[in-house]
Every structure is written in structure tokens, then in C-alpha cells.
Amino acid sequence: METSDADKLAQFEARIARGEKIEPGDWMPEGYRRQLIRMIGQHAHSEIVGMLPEGAWITAAPTLRRKLVLIAKVQDEAGHGQYLYHAAETLGVSREHMVDELLAGKAKYSSIFNYPTLTWADVGMIGWLVDGAAIKNQTMLAQCSYGPYSRAMVRICAEETFHFKQGKEMISIYAQGTPLQREMAQDALNRWWWPSLMMFGPHDSDSANTPTLTRWGIKTRSNDELRQKFINEMVPEFHALDLSIPDPDLRYDEASGNWLIGPIDWDHFWQVVKGNGPMNKERMAARRKAHEDGQWVREALAAYAERLNV
Numbered sequence: 001m002e003t004s005d006a007d008k009l010a011q012f013e014a015r016i017a018r019g020e021k022i023e024p025g026d027w028m029p030e031g032y033r034r035q036l037i038r039m040i041g042q043h044a045h046s047e048i049v050g051m052l053p054e055g056a057w058i059t060a061a062p063t064l065r066r067k068l069v070l071i072a073k074v075q076d077e078a079g080h081g082q083y084l085y086h087a088a089e090t091l092g093v094s095r096e097h098m099v100d101e102l103l104a105g106k107a108k109y110s111s112i113f114n115y116p117t118l119t120w121a122d123v124g125m126i127g128w129l130v131d132g133a134a135i136k137n138q139t140m141l142a143q144c145s146y147g148p149y150s151r152a153m154v155r156i157c158a159e160e161t162f163h164f165k166q167g168k169e170m171i172s173i174y175a176q177g178t179p180l181q182r183e184m185a186q187d188a189l190n191r192w193w194w195p196s197l198m199m200f201g202p203h204d205s206d207s208a209n210t211p212t213l214t215r216w217g218i219k220t221r222s223n224d225e226l227r228q229k230f231i232n233e234m235v236p237e238f239h240a241l242d243l244s245i246p247d248p249d250l251r252y253d254e255a256s257g258n259w260l261i262g263p264i265d266w267d268h269f270w271q272v273v274k275g276n277g278p279m280n281k282e283r284m285a286a287r288r289k290a291h292e293d294g295q296w297v298r299e300a301l302a303a304y305a306e307r308l309n310v
């Protein structure tokens with residue numbers, strides 16, 4: 001007797017409840033596949049677009065050591081994009097299609113990469129704050145129910161931890177350095193604090209995808225839970241360096257043990273997500289140019305593969 005879709009769904013959900021990983025050839029509901037393609041695709045695009053803000057500083061790094069570290073970091077992000085595109089491809093979508101969707105403005109990427117990197121201190125602040133926020137979210141995703149995504153996350157988190165540490169090292173040195181270095185560190189914190197908190201996505205009450213993602217073990221923590229955890233860890237770190245958080249409403253709540261923040265400017269967030277942030281147009285123009293410049297490489301590879309008959 002044929003197993004009905006309802007039975008298959010029940011078996012699928014029982015596997016997730018037992019903590020088993022779902023693998024590419026396994027039966028999965030269409031909604032699960034669609035959510036994963038959306039999220040892994042966005043994640044891959046974020047890694048690739050995310051190379052641009054820091055990449056802009058490679059030629060202007062202040063020392064050879066800093067330049068080497070930055071080149072390695074930006075290269076790591078490219079690698080993360082590769083793992084993630086591969087993970088998404090196991091769900092039956094091609095990388096070409098995902099890239100076309102990005103370049104056509106149909107697929108999203110993280111809002112955080114639509115801000116300019118105005119000074120060298122921004123490179124340190126991105127490492128500490130942005131990679132720090134990403135690790136919070138990705139450590140959760142390393143536990144997610146889809147095998148290829150969770151395994152990609154394990155390696156990505158290890159590398160992001162390294163990025164986080166180099167950013168923290170830089171900002172710690174600048175915060176205790178010359179008055180100008182301190183000023184640069186504070187200015188970078190002023191500009192990157194709120195966008196980093198927005199990386200976690202809208203409040204849970206406005207997060208349309210969370211119920212489905214939670215039901216199927218893709219997300220095990222909500223946007224607000226992860227954001228709060230991140231705030232609680234970061235605030236004491238910045239205070240220890242005598243850097244101030246740009247939030248007049250920030251206060252410690254004894255009862256919950258949480259650092260409570262003022263209201264997030266969600267209108268601004270949605271404008272950035274819709275393509276109207278400070279650097280959206282430049283970021284997409286850079287990606288389109290890179291895609292056009294790479295056309296001959298793709299053609300050469302396709303011709304070579306045809307010759308080898310692979």
C-alpha cells in the first residue's frame with residue numbers, strides 16, 4: 001500500500017523530533033524545501049556581497065600583517081558562499097538560478113552589507129560585531145535539521161570565530177590607543193551597533209517565517225532570543241573598553257538579567273531590505289560587474305567540460 005503524504009509528513013516530523021538529520025534524497029515537504037532554498041540562498045548571497053565592504057580596505061590596510069589577515073578573512077567569506085550554494089543545490093536548485101535571482105533583485109541578502117566602510121576601524125568593528133552576530137545565529141543553524149546546511153555551518157562557525165577574534169583584537173587595541181584611534185573605534189561602534197542588531201531580523205511578532213522554520217527544526221531560537229543573547233554579551237565587552245553604546249535607553253534589568261535596548265528603527269530596516277539603504281545600489285552594481293567580468297571564465301569552463309564530456 002502507498003504511503004500517503006500525511007503519513008510521510010508524520011514520519012518526517014518524527015525524524016526531526018528524534019534529532020535525526022534530513023538528507024538530500026530523503027522525502028521532505030515542499031514547504032521545507034522552499035524555506036531552505038530561500039534561507040540558504042540568502043545566506044550564500046550574504047557571504048558573497050559581504051566581501052565588498054571589507055574588501056574595499058584591502059589595498060589601504062595599515063600594515064602587512066593587517067592586510068594578510070584581511071585578505072584571508074575576505075577569502076573565507078567567498079568560501080562560505082561556495083559551501084552554501086552547494087548546500088542549496090542539494091535541494092534541486094541551481095547556483096545559476098540563485099545568482100540570477102540575486103542580480104535581478106528578487107533574492108535578498110543581509111541588510112548589514114548595505115552600509116559604507118568609512119574608516120579602517122570599520123573593518124575591526126565588522127569582525128567583532130557583524131561576525132559576532134552572525135556566529136550567534138549560525139551556531140544555532142549548525143544544529144538545524146537539514147544535514148548539508150548544518151554541516152556547512154560547523155566549518156563556517158569555526159572560521160567566523162577567528163574573524164570575530166581578529167575584530168575584537170583590533171578594536172581593543174584602538175580603544176586603548178591614541179585619541180584618534182579611540183575616536184575611530186567609537187565612531188565605528190556608533191554606526192554599526194544598530195544595523196548589527198537588525199541582522200537578527202524583525203521582532204518575533206513580525207517574523208512570518210519563524211513558525212514554519214521552528215516547526216521543522218531549521219530555527220531552534222527566535223530572532224529576538226538570539227538578538228538579546230548577543231546584546232547581553234556585547235554590552236559588557238564595550239563598556240569594559242569604555243566605549244559607549246549609542247542608545248540612550250540602554251539599561252540593565254536586574255530581574256531578567258538582560259540589557260534592555262531602546263526601540264529599533266524598523267522603518268529604516270525595511271527600507272534597506274527593499275533596496276533603499278545607503279549602499280544597496282553600489283553593492284548590486286559591483287556584483288553585476290563581477291558576474292559580467294566572469295562570463296569568459298564560465299564559458300571556458302563549460303567548453304572544457306564539454307570537451308571532457310563531463
Ligand code: BYC
Pocket residue numbers: 038039042043044046047049050051077108109110111112126130131134135137198199200201202206207208209210213223273
Ligand atoms: N536582512 O520571517 P523573518 C556573514 C527578511 S553573512 C535582509 O524573520 P527568517 C558575513 C527575511 O528574509 C551571514 N532581510 O525571516 C559575511 C524575510 O523575507 P522573505 C548572514 C532580512 O528567515 C561577510 C523577512 O525579512 N547570515 O556572516 O525567519 C562578512 C521577514 O523575516 C533580514 C545569514 O544569512 C536581514 N537582516 O529570519 C562578515 C543567516 N532579516 O525571505 C560576515 C541565515 C529578515 O520572507 N538567515 N529579513 O522575503 C537567517 O538565519 C534568517 O533568514 C534571518 C531572518 C534570521 C536573517
